[in-house]
Amino acid sequence: MADDDRPGASTTALARIQTLPSWLLGRASARGRRLVAEALARDGMRMPHHAVLSAVADLGPVAQAELGRTTGFDPKDMVGILNDLQAQDLVSRAPDPSDRRKNAITLTPAGRRRLARLAKLGDEANETLLAALTPAERELFLALLTRVVEEEA
Numbered sequence: 001m002a003d004d005d006r007p008g009a010s011t012t013a014l015a016r017i018q019t020l021p022s023w024l025l026g027r028a029s030a031r032g033r034r035l036v037a038e039a040l041a042r043d044g045m046r047m048p049h050h051a052v053l054s055a056v057a058d059l060g061p062v063a064q065a066e067l068g069r070t071t072g073f074d075p076k077d078m079v080g081i082l083n084d085l086q087a088q089d090l091v092s093r094a095p096d097p098s099d100r101r102k103n104a105i106t107l108t109p110a111g112r113r114r115l116a117r118l119a120k121l122g123d124e125a126n127e128t129l130l131a132a133l134t135p136a137e138r139e140l141f142l143a144l145l146t147r148v149v150e151e152e153a
Contacts (some may be wrong), residue, residue: 020110039125043117048073050118052081053107056091059113063096090114127128 020079039045045053055071062070068078082105085091090111096104107115115140130138 028129032126035125035129036122039121040118043114045114045123047117048077049081049085051120052078053085053111053115053118054120056105057087057112060091060106061096061105063102064093064105065098065102067105085111088114118145 033047040047040050050074052067055067059067059070064078064082065075067082068075071078073081082091082093085132086093087109088110092106092108093103094106096102130141134140
């Protein structure tokens with residue numbers, strides 16, 4: 001009988017896949033995204049909206065097109081996200097003084113307060129994600145993940 005035909009070989013193959021770093025990182029990433037999404041949802045925020053709100057805080061006033069390029073969102077999606085954020089008085093859109101054909105997006109005081117609350121919720125979610133690790137293990141884990149991610153750059 002060939003190795004691939006052995007009874008239980010698929011279980012062994014699956015068990016092998018489930019121990020691969022890529023598999024484990026994917027599972028950890030999915031869990032982290034779920035925890036953060038649930039935390040943000042408790043404050044009525046979705047992850048794309050939070051990303052755009054954060055980008056506006058860092059870049060604002062920022063042109064809508066630049067905001068889309070920076071965050072990687074499709075321009076049609078960006079319009080919807082900004083409409084939602086503006087409806088909640090978290091951002092404002094006004095003609096850009098240097099080019100009136102463009103909109104400049106800025107964070108409102110309410111947006112700044114909301115972003116602070118969301119940061120706390122995100123921190124709590126990440127605390128839950130890493131709860132199984134000691135402080136020293138967390139520090140090492142984050143350092144190692146950073147090295148793996150920096151290899152891409």
